[in-house]
Amino acid sequence: MESTTSEDKKTCSSSVDVEQEFDPAAKFGSRLLTDKEEVFNHNAWDNVEWDDEQEQYALAQVERHASSPVPEELRDQYHANPADYWNKFYHINENRFFKDRNWLRLEFPELFRTLTPTAGSKRIFEVGCGAGNTMFPLLQENQNPELFIYGADYSSTAVDVVKSNPSYDESKCRAFVWDLTSSSIPDDIEPESLDFVVLIFVLSALHPDTWKQAVANVHKMLKPGGVVLLRDYGRHDLAQLRFKAGRMLDKNFYIRGDGTRVYFFTSEELESMFTARREGGDSPMFEVQQNAVDRRLIVNRSKKLKMYRVWLQCKFKKL
Numbered sequence: 001m002e003s004t005t006s007e008d009k010k011t012c013s014s015s016v017d018v019e020q021e022f023d024p025a026a027k028f029g030s031r032l033l034t035d036k037e038e039v040f041n042h043n044a045w046d047n048v049e050w051d052d053e054q055e056q057y058a059l060a061q062v063e064r065h066a067s068s069p070v071p072e073e074l075r076d077q078y079h080a081n082p083a084d085y086w087n088k089f090y091h092i093n094e095n096r097f098f099k100d101r102n103w104l105r106l107e108f109p110e111l112f113r114t115l116t117p118t119a120g121s122k123r124i125f126e127v128g129c130g131a132g133n134t135m136f137p138l139l140q141e142n143q144n145p146e147l148f149i150y151g152a153d154y155s156s157t158a159v160d161v162v163k164s165n166p167s168y169d170e171s172k173c174r175a176f177v178w179d180l181t182s183s184s185i186p187d188d189i190e191p192e193s194l195d196f197v198v199l200i201f202v203l204s205a206l207h208p209d210t211w212k213q214a215v216a217n218v219h220k221m222l223k224p225g226g227v228v229l230l231r232d233y234g235r236h237d238l239a240q241l242r243f244k245a246g247r248m249l250d251k252n253f254y255i256r257g258d259g260t261r262v263y264f265f266t267s268e269e270l271e272s273m274f275t276a277r278r279e280g281g282d283s284p285m286f287e288v289q290q291n292a293v294d295r296r297l298i299v300n301r302s303k304k305l306k307m308y309r310v311w312l313q314c315k316f317k318k319l
């Protein structure tokens with residue numbers, strides 16, 4: 001376990017973390033560890049069963065976090081203007097953690113199918129777009145004259161980073177500042193007009209009290225049959241377990257060294273958020289197309305370190 005990382009190093013490692021989460025090398029499920037003796041023979045293993053030792057370690061770490069939470073008088077400051085911390089993050093990192101995401105094509109092929117010349121009118125909205133890590137790979141490959149991609153982030157610095165990308169072209173895409181938890185959808189977007197909403201490591205940055213509003217906004221913007229594509233942190237991921245004392249804001253909700261917030265979900269939590277009843281109706285908002293746990297063991301072969309990653313990947317279709 002990476003338990004020796006200093007707090008300071010962890011502060012800057014949040015961007016490194018992001019980098020790692022966002023670029024797993026291969027499609028989930030492709031390499032299975034059947035013989036424990038072979039663990040250090042490859043860099044990564046999929047679908048890894050946790051043994052008792054790892055389960056106990058996870059529970060002990062979370063208990064330790066709960067015994068030294070963020071002091072109450074400091075908590076409100078992190079919730080007051082959360083976008084400010086992301087502004088600082090993008091000010092420092094700009095688009096340096098922008099990387100080709102090979103996994104995007106493998107995990108979300110439906111996005112790439114919209115790029116073909118015959119796909120017809122398609123609208124994609126990347127919310128919490130950061131540096132545009134989904135928008136730009138799609139735009140660069142696009143052959144569909146009727147595709148339009150929106151990107152929004154509540155960090156104005158992130159939006160500036162997107163707008164300064166050489167591939168940014170307002171005839172094909174538009175980026176703007178918007179808070180996913182606000183009480184209304186963006187002016188730029190008509191209700192029921194989107195084919196896809198992409199939420200990659202975004203819901204985890206929200207306060208749990210705002211999840212309901214966020215999902216209602218996404219629901220309102222999608223066409224019936226439109227799909228949410230989501231990837232985010234899973235419960236007891238390495239990034240959770242390695243938090244030090246004084247970082248827990250609430251159960252499974254933490255503040256990183258750079259002031260950005262992060263929640264670690266279970267699949268059940270995500271499913272119940274998206275399949276909740278629509279307001280004023282009996283039917284659920286979304287149906288589940290995919291709700292997968294990606295448990296990956298990343299191995300540092302030279303240091304003989306084992307790092308257990310847990311990511312969740314979901315596809316929810318608007319009913």
Ligand SMILES: C[S@@+](CC[C@H](N)C(=O)[O-])C[C@H]1O[C@@H](n2cnc3c(N)ncnc32)[C@H](O)[C@@H]1O
Pocket residue numbers: 018022083086127128129130131132133134152153154155158178179180181199200201202205206
């Ligand atoms: C971990 S980063 C992920 C960035 C991007 N999705 C990617 O895949 O590279 C989380 C992003 O969500 C944005 N964010 C967090 N809360 C938000 C909110 N309430 N509304 C809009 N954006 C938000 C942050 O500013 C940040 O850019």
